[in-house]
Amino acid sequence: MNRKAVYPGTFDPVTCGHLDIIERAAKIYDRVFVSVAHSAEKTPLFSVKERVLMIREATSHLKNVEVEDFEGLVIDYARKKKTRVIIRGLRMISDFEYEFQMALTNRKLADDIETIFMMTRENYAYLSSKLIKEAAVLGADVTGFVPDIVAKRLNKKLSKLQK
Amino acid sequence: MNRKAVYPGTFDPVTCGHLDIIERAAKIYDRVFVSVAHSAEKTPLFSVKERVLMIREATSHLKNVEVEDFEGLVIDYARKKKTRVIIRGLRMISDFEYEFQMALTNRKLADDIETIFMMTRENYAYLSSKLIKEAAVLGADVTGFVPDIVAKRLNKKLSKLQK
Amino acid sequence: MNRKAVYPGTFDPVTCGHLDIIERAAKIYDRVFVSVAHSAEKTPLFSVKERVLMIREATSHLKNVEVEDFEGLVIDYARKKKTRVIIRGLRMISDFEYEFQMALTNRKLADDIETIFMMTRENYAYLSSKLIKEAAVLGADVTGFVPDIVAKRLNKKLSKLQK
Amino acid sequence: MNRKAVYPGTFDPVTCGHLDIIERAAKIYDRVFVSVAHSAEKTPLFSVKERVLMIREATSHLKNVEVEDFEGLVIDYARKKKTRVIIRGLRMISDFEYEFQMALTNRKLADDIETIFMMTRENYAYLSSKLIKEAAVLGADVTGFVPDIVAKRLNKKLSKLQK
Amino acid sequence: MNRKAVYPGTFDPVTCGHLDIIERAAKIYDRVFVSVAHSAEKTPLFSVKERVLMIREATSHLKNVEVEDFEGLVIDYARKKKTRVIIRGLRMISDFEYEFQMALTNRKLADDIETIFMMTRENYAYLSSKLIKEAAVLGADVTGFVPDIVAKRLNKKLSKLQK
Amino acid sequence: MNRKAVYPGTFDPVTCGHLDIIERAAKIYDRVFVSVAHSAEKTPLFSVKERVLMIREATSHLKNVEVEDFEGLVIDYARKKKTRVIIRGLRMISDFEYEFQMALTNRKLADDIETIFMMTRENYAYLSSKLIKEAAVLGADVTGFVPDIVAKRLNKKLSKLQK
Numbered sequence: 001m002n003r004k005a006v007y008p009g010t011f012d013p014v015t016c017g018h019l020d021i022i023e024r025a026a027k028i029y030d031r032v033f034v035s036v037a038h039s040a041e042k043t044p045l046f047s048v049k050e051r052v053l054m055i056r057e058a059t060s061h062l063k064n065v066e067v068e069d070f071e072g073l074v075i076d077y078a079r080k081k082k083t084r085v086i087i088r089g090l091r092m093i094s095d096f097e098y099e100f101q102m103a104l105t106n107r108k109l110a111d112d113i114e115t116i117f118m119m120t121r122e123n124y125a126y127l128s129s130k131l132i133k134e135a136a137v138l139g140a141d142v143t144g145f146v147p148d149i150v151a152k153r154l155n156k157k158l159s160k161l162q163k
Numbered sequence: 164m165n166r167k168a169v170y171p172g173t174f175d176p177v178t179c180g181h182l183d184i185i186e187r188a189a190k191i192y193d194r195v196f197v198s199v200a201h202s203a204e205k206t207p208l209f210s211v212k213e214r215v216l217m218i219r220e221a222t223s224h225l226k227n228v229e230v231e232d233f234e235g236l237v238i239d240y241a242r243k244k245k246t247r248v249i250i251r252g253l254r255m256i257s258d259f260e261y262e263f264q265m266a267l268t269n270r271k272l273a274d275d276i277e278t279i280f281m282m283t284r285e286n287y288a289y290l291s292s293k294l295i296k297e298a299a300v301l302g303a304d305v306t307g308f309v310p311d312i313v314a315k316r317l318n319k320k321l322s323k324l325q326k
Numbered sequence: 327m328n329r330k331a332v333y334p335g336t337f338d339p340v341t342c343g344h345l346d347i348i349e350r351a352a353k354i355y356d357r358v359f360v361s362v363a364h365s366a367e368k369t370p371l372f373s374v375k376e377r378v379l380m381i382r383e384a385t386s387h388l389k390n391v392e393v394e395d396f397e398g399l400v401i402d403y404a405r406k407k408k409t410r411v412i413i414r415g416l417r418m419i420s421d422f423e424y425e426f427q428m429a430l431t432n433r434k435l436a437d438d439i440e441t442i443f444m445m446t447r448e449n450y451a452y453l454s455s456k457l458i459k460e461a462a463v464l465g466a467d468v469t470g471f472v473p474d475i476v477a478k479r480l481n482k483k484l485s486k487l488q489k
Numbered sequence: 490m491n492r493k494a495v496y497p498g499t500f501d502p503v504t505c506g507h508l509d510i511i512e513r514a515a516k517i518y519d520r521v522f523v524s525v526a527h528s529a530e531k532t533p534l535f536s537v538k539e540r541v542l543m544i545r546e547a548t549s550h551l552k553n554v555e556v557e558d559f560e561g562l563v564i565d566y567a568r569k570k571k572t573r574v575i576i577r578g579l580r581m582i583s584d585f586e587y588e589f590q591m592a593l594t595n596r597k598l599a600d601d602i603e604t605i606f607m608m609t610r611e612n613y614a615y616l617s618s619k620l621i622k623e624a625a626v627l628g629a630d631v632t633g634f635v636p637d638i639v640a641k642r643l644n645k646k647l648s649k650l651q652k
Numbered sequence: 653m654n655r656k657a658v659y660p661g662t663f664d665p666v667t668c669g670h671l672d673i674i675e676r677a678a679k680i681y682d683r684v685f686v687s688v689a690h691s692a693e694k695t696p697l698f699s700v701k702e703r704v705l706m707i708r709e710a711t712s713h714l715k716n717v718e719v720e721d722f723e724g725l726v727i728d729y730a731r732k733k734k735t736r737v738i739i740r741g742l743r744m745i746s747d748f749e750y751e752f753q754m755a756l757t758n759r760k761l762a763d764d765i766e767t768i769f770m771m772t773r774e775n776y777a778y779l780s781s782k783l784i785k786e787a788a789v790l791g792a793d794v795t796g797f798v799p800d801i802v803a804k805r806l807n808k809k810l811s812k813l814q815k
Numbered sequence: 816m817n818r819k820a821v822y823p824g825t826f827d828p829v830t831c832g833h834l835d836i837i838e839r840a841a842k843i844y845d846r847v848f849v850s851v852a853h854s855a856e857k858t859p860l861f862s863v864k865e866r867v868l869m870i871r872e873a874t875s876h877l878k879n880v881e882v883e884d885f886e887g888l889v890i891d892y893a894r895k896k897k898t899r900v901i902i903r904g905l906r907m908i909s910d911f912e913y914e915f916q917m918a919l920t921n922r923k924l925a926d927d928i929e930t931i932f933m934m935t936r937e938n939y940a941y942l943s944s945k946l947i948k949e950a951a952v953l954g955a956d957v958t959g960f961v962p963d964i965v966a967k968r969l970n971k972k973l974s975k976l977q978k
Contacts, residue, residue, distance in 0.1 A: 027573070028573060028574055028603055072301050073298065073301045073302055073303055084516070090585075092912045092915075096585055100255075100289060100608065101290075103608055104611055105289065105290075105298060105308075108308070109298070109303055109304070114513055114516070114517055114607065115607075116605045117579065117608075118603065118604075118606075119592055119593070119596075119604065119606075122593055122775055122777060122778060123774055123775060125777075126774060126915060126916045126920065127916075131917070131920055135920060135924070138888045139887055139888055144923065190410070190440065236955055239954070247353070259416075263416075264941045264943060264946055265946070267445070268941065268947075268950060268955075270445075277350055277353065277354050277444065279354075279442045279444055280416065280444075281440065281442055282426065282430070282433075285430055285611050285612055285614060288611060288614075399629055402628070418752075418753075426615060427616075427617060427620055428620070430615040431620055431621075431624060431634075434633065435629055435630070448938055448941060449937055449938060451937060451940075452753045457754070457757055461761070464724050464725045465724055465728070561791055562787065562792055565791070586744045589744075589778060590744075590778045593778040594779075594783055594797075597797070598793070676929055679899070680899060736843060737843055742915075748905075756934070766839055767933075768843075768932065769905065769931065769932035769933075769934075770930075770932075771915065771918055774919055
């Protein structure tokens with residue numbers, strides 16, 4: 001039975017909060033697909049390829065985690081991976097309603113697939129990729145907010161942008 | 164006394180949730196003006212003319228509903244239509260504070276006009292024009308989320324955009 | 327058409343916020359029934375009779391407002407009064423979900439009756455009967471929070487209780 | 490791996506919303522324990538024994554669901570059942586923070602056990618055992634809000650109480 | 653100027669979250685009065701005297717913190733202590749609206765006194781005295797949730813109650 | 816001890832709500848720095864220089880308030896001004912989580928600096944710079960929402976833009 005789950009997102013970039021969800025999911029599912037969405041309204045800071053690579057490196061200690069990108073609807077992707085479970089992290093109430101809308105829309109489109117919500121560690125509950133990028137642009141040291149590989153690449157990317 | 168009400172919005176496009184509010188309003192007011200706002204920050208997907216036409220078609224069974232576009236402040240428009248009631252739909256908490264801010268701003272600008280809030284059917288509470296457009300772009304079948312006329316035009320519009 | 331509306335509540339006691347809603351409702355409906363619910367989980371501070379009398383005195387300037395008590399379901403009461411509209415005041419988000427639950431439950435029980443929500447003046451948005459009673463017990467002067475008749479009776483009631 | 494999950498609650502009484510969560514959980518777990526908590530602050534309407542029996546009857550079509558009562562901490566119970574997953578339903582934001590507090594407290598007490606959240610069908614999102622009991626007391630027909638067995642027993646219980 | 657602040661509460665019992673606020677306040681005010689309210693709707697678990705003593709012991713390392721009990725309105729107490737600042741901790745949104753109501757009510761009663769809000773450390777954001785007591789009653793080890801003195805007295809108190 | 820505080824923001828433009836916070840802060844701190852952030856994602860309506868000038872004029876009656884612009888992280892700026900307190904206004908719940916995220920991120924970056932939250936007068940709680948600009952663009956008279964100097968400049972700015 002349902003031993004596989006999909007954890008989709010934009011991950012631009014992956015944070016310690018995302019990583020915490022991945023680790024928790026890896027403990028309760030046999031296989032977890034971390035699935036990086038192509039489609040983002042605005043231009044992402046990191047390319048899909050970069051985002052996949054950073055998550056791969058940050059999750060290299062988790063044997064049952066696979067990272068890849070996907071296009072189109074997440075429910076179609078989940079079906080392709082033969083999984084019935086989509087995982088989403090819940091941090092704050094501001095997430096909550098958007099996640100609800102998404103999950104109910106997905107359920108209407110595909111009633112055989114279930115969205116389950118997991119909670120980040122409370123230390124990471126306030127992290128958001130957006131805020132981290134803003135702080136980094138203003139010169140903040142974001143070590144501890146993101147995996148080391150991300151902090152390194154973020155600095156490199158920003159020093160290039162600022163030249 | 165107040166037998167007329169204005170139901171303003173961007174309606175880009177009208178959803179089954181909007182339609183549900185229109186039907187409920189039409190039962191408790193003698194005349195309901197569905198008023199499509201020109202002004203939208205970003206470029207809308209459908210032109211004002213298209214949005215008006217789609218609502219007209221979707222509400223053709225409601226004899227006391229009139230659809231038109233308007234420019235400027237909704238309170239000025241409401242006064243022009245000689246109505247004292249503005250109707251707004253409430254779905255989720257994320258609507259709530261924005262709606263409150265709008266309604267209190269409008270009340271300060273025009274104390275003789277009252278905003279009343281009505282609730283969508285719970286099946287439609289999670290619908291948002293934005294999410295529906297995003298899902299349609301990714302290939303979702305949005306029948307059941309929007310009136311048929313909208314689903315048809317949305318498909319046509321998107322297949323044009325993707326060429 | 328729907329020229330009458332019911333505004334139900336416990337009103338233990340009526341506050342300036344309630345009164346503001348009654349005044350606004352009286353402007354957009356031909357007749358407003360302020361309906362004091364018997365049933366309250368806990369022992370109310372004021373008897374139903376006292377609560378009706380205080381609202382009557384505080385609304386004596388509003389010719390189209392009638393105050394009475396009711397027992398049982400509000401939808402049954404609304405039907406008896408031949409009205410299709412139930413009015414509820416919305417102040418804060420904490421109200422919001424309870425009101426939603428109530429309204430959706432009522433809609434399921436009686437689909438012909440519509441709940442509409444109106445907003446209190448922002449100066450009264452933070453008022454609650456419960457908080458006012460607590461403050462009064464601790465010795466606060468609650469003039470300005472409640473109609474004068476209520477302030478007077480609240481003081482009398484509390485000085486009796488404290489003897 | 491984690492093929493079992495615990496779905497704890499007071500279930501006084503079980504609603505169609507609870508039942509919907511149980512059915513969804515039964516599809517993504519090999520075995521689901523519906524666990525009725527003894528401890529409730531106030532006097533429950535139904536005894537633990539009655540609550541267990543009603544859920545058993547309402548879930549008799551689900552072969553991988555077991556219903557029983559438990560005392561003490563839910564994490565100790567989950568360990569006894571050799572499961573690492575606690576399921577909780579999320580309906581509205583008012584649930585959200587309480588559930589978060591509970592889940593974080595449980596995580597601190599037992600880091601090997603994970604709480605996952607599932608969403609009720611949107612038609613049931615507004616249901617609460619408390620509201621249903623209140624409505625039933627006032628004479629409402631609660632068929633459609635609760636499983637048939639519960640509606641029947643609720644009526645019997647209330648007609649006894651009112652004698 | 654305002655070198656003193658009052659931090660009022662019921663503190664039944666004081667948690668690590670409260671203690672965190674006290675420590676933060678002690679860094680930005682010359683003197684902090686931790687003020688234990690007598691009045692509580694329900695019977696508290698610990699007497700006012702016990703609550704004061706536990707906070708005193710838990711804050712003995714903070715030289716500019718004084719702990720005492722008070723009766724009546726907090727604004728009257730603040731004036732008696734010649735301070736213009738009331739401190740309140742904010743954890744979650746569920747606190748937020750109640751705190752807002754309280755603060756606005758207090759501002760109306762005493763416009764010269766200002767309520768300021770401080771944030772608990774995120775690790776403590778989910779702690780509540782109520783939840784801790786419930787968990788302790790069910791047998792949980794609450795070390796790490798409350799200061800040691802509280803954990804010890806809570807165990808003693810509960811073992812007495814259960815005899 | 817902490818007699819100085821920083822009140823940072825974009826202030827595009829300053830509203831009566833911001834001004835209310837500044838006046839309250841000026842009563843409980845010896846010196847208040849109102850600090851206008853350069854960095855804003857989108858193009859602001861008013862230049863930093865204009866925003867500083869308007870706040871200076873609107874606060875000219877407050878002798879202990881200084882207005883200036885700043886670049887970079889607010890915690891670095893606060894340290895440069897040798898203050899340990901950052902003030903933020905709280906209006907509605909929609910502010911709340913964003914402010915929490917910001918404050919927790921700042922605390923992680925600089926644990927010696929504390930963010931405190933103050934409440935706007937309830938009459939101003941619904942004001943937002945964004946909504947005021949939108950209303951002004953549509954022709955609303957925003958006197959009473961913003962200080963007079965801002966209303967004047969807003970009209971001038973908009974009449975230029977519309978030519």
